[in-house]
Amino acid sequence: MNVAPHILAIPFPAQGHVMPLMELAQKIAKHGFKVTFVNTEFNHSRVVNALSKNDDFGDGIRLVSVPDGLEPWEDRTDLGKLSESMLRVIPGKLEEIIQNVKNDVDDDNITCIIADSGVGWALEIAVKFSLTPVIFFPAAAAILAINLSIPKMLENGIIESDGTITKNQIIQLSPAMPAMDTKTFVWACFGDSATNKIMFEICMNCNTSAKLAKWILCNSSYELEPAVFTSLPEMLPIGPLSASNKLGDKPGSFWPEDLACLSWLDQQPDCSVIYVAYGSFTVFDQTQFQELALGLELTNRPFLWVVRPDMTDNTNDVYPEGFKERIGSRGKMVSWTSQVKVLRHPAIACFLSHCGWNSTSEGVSNGVPFLCWPYFADQLFNQTYICDVWKVGLRCDKDDTGVVNKGEIKNKIDQLLGDSNFKARAMNLKEKVVNSVSEDGSSNKNLSNFIKCLKKLH
Structure with a gap:
């Protein structure tokens, strides 16, 4: 019996995270993989309701949903509260999904977890079940570089233990990388200190998940951020994924599209x-x-x-x-x-x-x-x-x-x-x-090599 490699894909529950991971899932599924794509129940219903008759996620992709721990009327734009709630509820639900697939004689066991960096804790589940752990970073690679530099910035007194910026200053993570204003650090830009601290913890967790990950995939390209990828060769640029989307169709939208x-x-x-x-x-x-x-x-x-x-x-x-x-x-x-x-x-x-x-x-x-x-x-x-x-x-x-x-x-x-x-x-x-996403382009080659390696591991 021919067994297809089976991936569990988990985005952070925001529009800008769901759509690029769905694009990656579609590309992987075209190579004969099965993909179980996990949205929160709230976002799952939005995605399904926004679909037009012509939308198609593609063969091999199955949508499933899990609760996010919030009541229907609660504010899901409060990312700090949402993140805390998810961490209480979703890990157990993911373990149930993995176990249910394992118990289903007609299904192929999940072999890999690709988790958005915002839910990097999912890689601990991958390790627990001996699955291949992969991080997908949907933002600029420079942002991940900042997250990975948190221990050094703590050591140098640039930030405090809760992520508070000690003083606004311009820093460079490496001589070739662009200068960064500390007040633009991701976790410092949410408007209130409580949310900033929660988001800082998420950024801190990037370090843990990055150490667990066999691959760190970035939705960027060497051509866009050469200094970052030169400084941090463990990051694998495979994007921008939308640049290789010939039709411009991007299933995963939270709202119906007015064409x-x-x-x-x-x-x-x-x-x-x-x-x-x-x-x-x-x-x-x-x-x-x-x-x-x-x-x-x-x-x-x-x-x-x-x-x-x-x-x-x-x-x-x-x-x-x-x-x-x-x-x-x-x-x-x-x-x-x-x-x-x-x-x-x-x-x-x-x-x-x-x-x-x-x-x-x-x-x-x-x-x-x-x-x-x-x-x-x-x-x-x-x-x-x-x-x-x-x-x-x-x-x-x-x-x-x-x-x-x-x-x-x-x-x-x-x-x-x-x-x-x-x-x-x-x-x-x-x-x-x-050019980076063309057949001979650097991002396309990286994605192709990643898929080949997954098949070998399977």
Whole structure:
């Protein structure tokens, strides 16, 4: 009997973590593997409800769900509380899944666990059941490098034992790596000290899981972060996974995708549209939301704006009075869309983005310049890559009241689109990134070698 290698894939329960791990699962499944993909019950229902009739996760992928330990009405954007709750509940449920598969005579035993770094504790379960332990890091490799440097930073007094930054300073983890501002460390950017401390513990746990892992897979490429991968050869760049996604279909979305905007884009001139999207977490108060709307209006350029139902802290119509009537067909607002398909469209001129790593890698994979507006976590460091290292974007600066005002938005867009060097550098970076995932590219070879090794282990 021919037994297929069987993998248990476990993402951290956030949109920006579920989708890249699903992309990896699809690539692995195409090589004859079975993949059991574990979402929380809350996110599982969102993914299933968002599916269209044409969506297909592919042969070999089975979706299962586990409770996250929170009540249905509790806030799952509180990542600290969510992480603590998951750790109490999910490990036991994963052990049940592994045991149930083992007891099923018609199924192939699970042989490997691929766990998102945010749930790195799952590798302890892999070791317990003698399964191959693999970490998947969906963000920039530089962020993992920061996590792995925590013991040294503690020793040098740069941070305290709870992750508190002793003083804001610029450091370099190695001479070739980009300079890092300590106030942009991932765990220091969540807005309240309690959440910061919980997220610091998660980052600390990266060290433990990295030591357990047989492989550390990164959704990045040598071409994007050469200094990091040179300094830390144990990290294996296999991305950006979205760059090799020929159709742009990305099952795993939490919201139904509005694809009608693609027809609207078809009607716009090439390189004319401002694409505005802030990911799955960003929330604006009414003042900031209205300044953004008025700034887009002031540009007098066409724009496509993704406005999630939960994007503002006000459930009423928060657009400025008369805004929709004044912009008419020049602007289009959608609740969610296929970002890869949008960014590949020739009408897109630039990307006003929160700088999440998925958005960052999707933008650079398509040669799109950025206007950066980070919200939290790794987004602040990704802005450093975009503006200071790759030089394919500009920052949005806040005024004295902490608001990015309408004049700033208009001026920065005019500056970005008025300088052809940004587009030229973006297209040059695109060529490097696309080459990395081509048949002979470094990321594609790494992924192929990883899959071959898994088969041999099996």
